[in-house]
Amino acid sequence: MEMKKSGNKLNLRTPIVIASGPGGFGEYFEIPTIDWALVGAYTLKTVTLNRKIGNKPPRIYAKDGYVINRIGLENPGFEGFKALMEERGLEEVISHVPVILSVGGDTFDEYVELTRLLKPYLNRFIAIEYNFSCPNVQHGGLSIVSDKNEWRRLLQVVRKETDSFIIAKLGIEGGFIEQMAEVAASEGWNGVTVINTIRGLMIDGENRVVLGGLSGPNLFPIALRAVYEVRKRLPDIYIIASGGVYTPDDAKLMIEFGADAVSIGSALFKNESVLNEIGKSLQGIQNT
Amino acid sequence: MEMKKSGNKLNLRTPIVIASGPGGFGEYFEIPTIDWALVGAYTLKTVTLNRKIGNKPPRIYAKDGYVINRIGLENPGFEGFKALMEERGLEEVISHVPVILSVGGDTFDEYVELTRLLKPYLNRFIAIEYNFSCPNVQHGGLSIVSDKNEWRRLLQVVRKETDSFIIAKLGIEGGFIEQMAEVAASEGWNGVTVINTIRGLMIDGENRVVLGGLSGPNLFPIALRAVYEVRKRLPDIYIIASGGVYTPDDAKLMIEFGADAVSIGSALFKNESVLNEIGKSLQGIQNT
Amino acid sequence: MVSSSIRQFDGSSEKKTKYNVFELSKREIMEITVDTFLITFEEKIDFSPGQFCMVDVNDFGLTRKPFTLGSDAEGRIMISVKIVGAGTEYIVKTQNKLNILAPLGRGFLPPNKNGAIIVAPSCLAEGLELSRYFDVPLFVASRTNLNDDIVQHYGLNYIIGDYDYIYLLEKLKFSNFEWFFVSGSKKMEEITTKHLSAEGIKEVFVSLNEYMACGIGACKGCAVETTSGIKHVCQDGPVFRGDEIWR
Amino acid sequence: MVSSSIRQFDGSSEKKTKYNVFELSKREIMEITVDTFLITFEEKIDFSPGQFCMVDVNDFGLTRKPFTLGSDAEGRIMISVKIVGAGTEYIVKTQNKLNILAPLGRGFLPPNKNGAIIVAPSCLAEGLELSRYFDVPLFVASRTNLNDDIVQHYGLNYIIGDYDYIYLLEKLKFSNFEWFFVSGSKKMEEITTKHLSAEGIKEVFVSLNEYMACGIGACKGCAVETTSGIKHVCQDGPVFRGDEIWR
Ligand SMILES: Cc1cc2nc3c(=O)[nH]c(=O)nc-3n(C[C@H](O)[C@H](O)[C@H](O)COP(=O)(O)OP(=O)(O)OC[C@H]3O[C@@H](n4cnc5c(N)ncnc54)[C@H](O)[C@@H]3O)c2cc1C
Numbered sequence A, B: 001m002e003m004k005k006s007g008n009k010l011n012l013r014t015p016i017v018i019a020s021g022p023g024g025f026g027e028y029f030e031i032p033t034i035d036w037a038l039v040g041a042y043t044l045k046t047v048t049l050n051r052k053i054g055n056k057p058p059r060i061y062a063k064d065g066y067v068i069n070r071i072g073l074e075n076p077g078f079e080g081f082k083a084l085m086e087e088r089g090l091e092e093v094i095s096h097v098p099v100i101l102s103v104g105g106d107t108f109d110e111y112v113e114l115t116r117l118l119k120p121y122l123n124r125f126i127a128i129e130y131n132f133s134c135p136n137v138q139h140g141g142l143s144i145v146s147d148k149n150e151w152r153r154l155l156q157v158v159r160k161e162t163d164s165f166i167i168a169k170l171g172i173e174g175g176f177i178e179q180m181a182e183v184a185a186s187e188g189w190n191g192v193t194v195i196n197t198i199r200g201l202m203i204d205g206e207n208r209v210v211l212g213g214l215s216g217p218n219l220f221p222i223a224l225r226a227v228y229e230v231r232k233r234l235p236d237i238y239i240i241a242s243g244g245v246y247t248p249d250d251a252k253l254m255i256e257f258g259a260d261a262v263s264i265g266s267a268l269f270k271n272e273s274v275l276n277e278i279g280k281s282l283q284g285i286q287n288t
Numbered sequence C, D: 001m002v003s004s005s006i007r008q009f010d011g012s013s014e015k016k017t018k019y020n021v022f023e024l025s026k027r028e029i030m031e032i033t034v035d036t037f038l039i040t041f042e043e044k045i046d047f048s049p050g051q052f053c054m055v056d057v058n059d060f061g062l063t064r065k066p067f068t069l070g071s072d073a074e075g076r077i078m079i080s081v082k083i084v085g086a087g088t089e090y091i092v093k094t095q096n097k098l099n100i101l102a103p104l105g106r107g108f109l110p111p112n113k114n115g116a117i118i119v120a121p122s123c124l125a126e127g128l129e130l131s132r133y134f135d136v137p138l139f140v141a142s143r144t145n146l147n148d149d150i151v152q153h154y155g156l157n158y159i160i161g162d163y164d165y166i167y168l169l170e171k172l173k174f175s176n177f178e179w180f181f182v183s184g185s186k187k188m189e190e191i192t193t194k195h196l197s198a199e200g201i202k203e204v205f206v207s208l209n210e211y212m213a214c215g216i217g218a219c220k221g222c223a224v225e226t227t228s229g230i231k232h233v234c235q236d237g238p239v240f241r242g243d244e245i246w247r
C-alpha cells in the first residue's frame, strides 16, 4: 500500500472515506460487490484504551430522516485491537484499501496513553482520527472538548507524540466547530472531520426511549454548513466531511463547499452500493 | 392582564408559546381563527438596540423536513419598538395574550444598554427572553456565548438590572447547552429556552446558496434531547422547549421530558391552527 | 404591528383587508397547459384584484403556498396552479378541501389610463380577474400549447414561446397602452420591465415571486430589494412597479 | 474483523457463509393473513435454514430490512413479510426488483432429537424451510385467520389466538418433543420460552428480533443481552437458546 502524505493532503485515490463506526473493523470488506478501487480510505471503529462492551439494547433505530445510535463505543480496547491487527482479516483490508485508525478516550490520560501504546502500529494507517465526541466521564458525560484548556493541552501532547497525519473529529456541540477547528490547526493538526453525530432523543417502535447520536440525511445541511465555515477560516486544513451523505450530489456539494474528502456512514445501512456510486462520480477529483 | 410570577414559574393559561421570529410583532393576532385563550404567551421578534434592515434576499426556504432562514434579525430597534408599543396593534395583543419580549445584541454593551433602555417598559411583559444566538460582530459572526467569561458577566449585569422573569435562549452550538443552562441558572436567571435554530446551508429552488438557521421538524429529536439534558441537571429552572414542535404529541413529549412550556415557531407557517390544536390538547396541564 | 410602508406607485389600493381562513371545495378543474390548471371552488371570498392566498398543502410542504386570486363570473374563487413540486401537485390532484388564508397582500388599482395585462398560464386566474374588473385586454404568454377548450371558453389572446413573446412586446409598445401589468416568472417580469422601460414605458407593474412563509408580514422572509430599500412582498406587494426592482 | 464468538447451543451450524448482493424478481405472492404475505422470487440462493437477508426498501427506510429466508421445493428464495410500516409495505407492493444482502447470520442446526417448529405467519417462510429441511412438524400460531389457499397448499397445522396458543403449548409439552424452535414476535418467543422451560423443556430456540442496521457485524447495533454477556443478533444469531435471553 503506497502512502503518500504531503502536508495536509492525504492523496486518496478517490475522495471518499468509510466513516468510523458504521464501517466496524473492516466487515464491509466481506461484501464482494464493493469496488475497493473506488474507496479512498476505510476508517475503523473508534478504539479506546480499555475494552468497552457498549450500551444495553436498544442501540439503534431509524425513522423520519435520521438514524439514532447509542452503541456506546463497543470495541475491543487496545489489547483486543492489537490481536485484531494480527488477524488475517484486518491485514487483508489494510493491504487493499488505505485505512484510517480512529481513537477515542474517556479522559485526557486515556487519549495520551493510547496514543503511546499505538505508536509501533501507526505506520499501517494513512491517518489517525481522534474522536473528540466521545462521552467523557470526567465531564459529566460530555466530551473532552468541554474543557477547552485541557483539550488544547491534549492536542499539543498528541501532536508531539506522533508525526502521523492526525485528524480531529469534531461535533457541532460543545463549542463553535470552526473555533475548535482553528484550535486544532493552530496546534499543528493536519485535518478535521466535521461533523459527528448530534445528540438526540427518540422513542422507538416499541415505545422505548433511545438517547443517542443522530446521523443520516437530516444532518446534511448542518454538516455542509460546518464544512463551509471551517474552510472559510482554514484554507489549508484537510477536511473530511461527515454527515448525511447519501448521493453523488451530496458528496459533490461537500467538496464544492470545501471538503477534501467525504465520509459515508449511515448510507451504508441503506445500501453499500453507495460507495461505488459516489466513488465513480468523484473519480475525476484527484489528489485529495 | 394578570401576571402571576412565582419563582421560576410563569403560570401560563396553557403551556404553549409563540416563538420569537416566526410570530413577528403580533401579526398573528389578525388571524381571527386563533383561539387566544388557548395560547399561553406570544413571544415577539427579537429587538436589538439599533434598527436592523436584515439580510438581502433570499431569506427563507423550506424543504426535506426543515425550514432555513437568514432574516438577519430585521427589527425596528429600540426607538422603533418604543413607537410600536404606543401603536394600537401591539397594545391590543398585550391586552389579550401575555407577551414575552425578546432582546438581542451584537455586543456585550448593546445587550446592557438595551436592557437599561427597556426598563420602563418591562412591566408590560410577563418575561424577557434574551436571544443568545444572534450572530455577533465581535466574535466573527458567532454569538456572544463564544466567550464564556464575557457571557457570564453579561448574565450577571442583566440579572442585576432587572427583576423581571428572565429567560436565556440557548442554541446547541457554541457550548454544551446543559452547561450553558447551568451557567444561566447559577447567575439567577429564571428560565431557558432550548433550542434555537442550528446553522445550515441549503441550495434553494433557484440554485442560490442560503446560509441560515434551520428550524422545523428535523430539529425535534435534538431539541427534545436538549430539554431532557437541561432538566436532568436543573430541576427548578423554567424550560421553554423550542424546535420542531408540530403536533400535540410533539408538545406532550417535550413536557414529558422536562419542558414547562412549548414554543411553536415554523409550524405556524404550515397552519396557525396548530396553536388551537396543541393548546386544546395541553389545556389540562396547569400552572406552568 | 409594524405598519406597512406606503405604496410606491400611484393609484394603488390602500384598503387594509382582514384575513380569514377558509376551507375550499373544488368545483371544477380546467387544463390550461399540460402542467397548469385553473381550479374553481364552490366558495366566494371578498378580495381585491391582485391579492393572493396561502394554501395549506398538508404533508406536502412545510409552509402554506401562495397563489394569486381570481373569481368566476358568479364570484366563486379561482386559482391557477402550475405543478412545479409536491405542494402544487397536491393542490391540483387532491380531492380534499383546501385550507387557505386569504385575502393577503394589497390589491392592485391601475392608473386611470389605457393599459394591458400579460400573464403566464400559471397566473391566468389573476389575469382574468384584472382584465374583467378593470376592463382591459389580457394577453397570455405561454411556453407550451394552451388547451383549446380554455382558449375558447375565455376567448384568450395568447402567444407561445420566447420569440413570439418579444414580438408581442414589440407590437404592444406601438399600441396606445400606457401601463402594463405582468405576472409570471421572475425572468418574464424582469425582461418585460426592462424591455418596455427601454421604450419609455415606465408604468410596468409586476406581481413578484418571493418565497413566502407566513404571508402576513410576521416572518420577514419575503423581503425584496427595491430602489427604496427592503420591502416585503406579502405586505407591500405582491404588486410593485417593475422599475422599483430592476433598472 | 472481530471474530464471532462461539455458538452457545449444541448442534448449531458453524458454517461461515459468504455474503453477496442479489437482485430478486417476484414470482408469486400468496396471502398468509390479511397483512402478511409469502413472496416467492425467481432466483435461487445458497443458504442454511435459520439465516436471513436484508432487503433494500428504496426510499421507504434508511436501513435495509431483515427477513428470515426460506425456499420453495425448487429452491427459489421465499420470504414472508408482515406489513408493519413503510418498508414492509414497499416490499409487498412494489413491482421493482428487490436488492438484498444474503445469506446473513448463522444457520440453525437442531439437536438430533424429536423437535417441532412454531412460527408466526410473518415467519412462515423460515418455518416451512426448517420443517422440510429437518423433517420436523410445523405449527403456525396466528392472531388472525389464515388464508384457506395457503393452509391447503402447505397443509398447515395452525391455531388462532392467544388462548389457543397456550393450549397448543400445553398439548405439545405432553408430546415427545425434546426441542422447539420458535420464530415470531419478541413477546411470543419470550412466553414460549418461559412456559416450556417451566415444564423442564430447556431446549427452546428462538429467532430474535433486534433492530438491524448493517446485518454483517459492523455497526454493533443489534446487541442483545444474554446470560453470557452482550451478543449480536446478526452475527451470533439470529437463533439463540431462549434461556440465554429470558430466565
Ligand atoms: C433477524 C430478523 C428476521 C426477521 N424476519 C422477519 C420475517 O421473516 N418476516 C417478517 O415479517 N418480519 C421479520 N422481521 C421483522 C422485520 O424486519 C420488520 O418488521 C421490518 O423491518 C419492518 O420494516 P418497516 O419499514 O415496515 O417498519 P418501520 O415502520 O420502520 O418500523 C416498524 C417496526 O418494525 C421493526 N423494524 C423496523 N426496521 C427494522 C430493522 N431495520 N430491523 C429490525 N426491525 C425493524 C421495529 O420493531 C419497528 O418498530 C425480522 C427481524 C429480524 C431482526
Ligand SMILES: Cc1cc2nc3c(=O)[nH]c(=O)nc-3n(C[C@H](O)[C@H](O)[C@H](O)COP(=O)(O)OP(=O)(O)OC[C@H]3O[C@@H](n4cnc5c(N)ncnc54)[C@H](O)[C@@H]3O)c2cc1C
Pocket: B204, B205, B206, C052, C060, C061, C063, C064, C065, C066, C067, C068, C069, C079, C080, C081, C082, C083, C084, C085, C086, C087, C088, C089, C122, C123, C124, C126, C208, C209, C210, C211, C212, C213, C238
Ligand atoms: C405572491 C405569489 C403568488 C403566486 N401565485 C401563483 C399562481 O397564481 N399560480 C402559480 O402556479 N404559482 C404561483 N406562485 C408560485 C407558487 O407559490 C409556487 O410555485 C408554489 O409554492 C410551489 O410549491 P411546490 O410545493 O409545488 O414547490 P416546491 O417543490 O416546494 O418548490 C419548487 C419551487 O416553487 C417555489 N416555491 C415553493 N414554495 C414556495 C413558497 N412557499 N413561496 C413562494 N414560492 C415557493 C420556489 O421557487 C421553489 O423553487 C406565486 C408565488 C407568490 C410568491
Ligand SMILES: Cc1cc2nc3c(=O)[nH]c(=O)nc-3n(C[C@H](O)[C@H](O)[C@H](O)COP(=O)(O)O)c2cc1C
Pocket: A019, A020, A021, A022, A045, A046, A060, A067, A069, A071, A073, A102, A131, A169, A195, A196, A197, A214, A215, A216, A217, A219, A242, A243, A244, A245, A263, A264, A265, A266, A267, D219, D221
Ligand atoms: C452506528 C454508528 C456508530 C458510530 N460510531 C462512531 C465511532 O465509533 N466513532 C466515531 O468517530 N463516529 C462514530 N459514528 C459517527 C459516524 O462516523 C458519522 O460521523 C456520523 O454517523 C454522521 O455521518 P452519516 O450521516 O454519514 O452517518 C457512528 C455512527 C453510527 C451511525
Ligand SMILES: Cc1cc2nc3c(=O)[nH]c(=O)nc-3n(C[C@H](O)[C@H](O)[C@H](O)COP(=O)(O)O)c2cc1C
Pocket: B019, B020, B021, B022, B045, B046, B060, B067, B069, B071, B073, B102, B131, B169, B195, B196, B197, B214, B215, B216, B217, B219, B242, B243, B244, B245, B263, B264, B265, B266, B267, C219, C221
Ligand atoms: C423565520 C424565523 C425567524 C426567527 N427569528 C428569531 C428571532 O428573531 N429570535 C429568536 O430568538 N429566534 C428566532 N427564530 C427561532 C425560533 O424562535 C425557534 O427557536 C426556531 O425556529 C425553532 O423552532 P421551530 O422549529 O418551532 O421553528 C426564528 C425562526 C424562524 C423560522
Ligand code: FES
Pocket: C211, C212, C213, C214, C215, C216, C217, C218, C219, C220, C221, C222, C223, C232, C233, C234, C235
Ligand atoms: S411571508 Fe412572512 S413576512 Fe412576508
Ligand code: FES
Pocket: D211, D212, D213, D214, D215, D216, D217, D218, D219, D220, D221, D222, D223, D232, D233, D234, D235
Ligand atoms: S446489525 Fe450491525 S452489527 Fe448486527
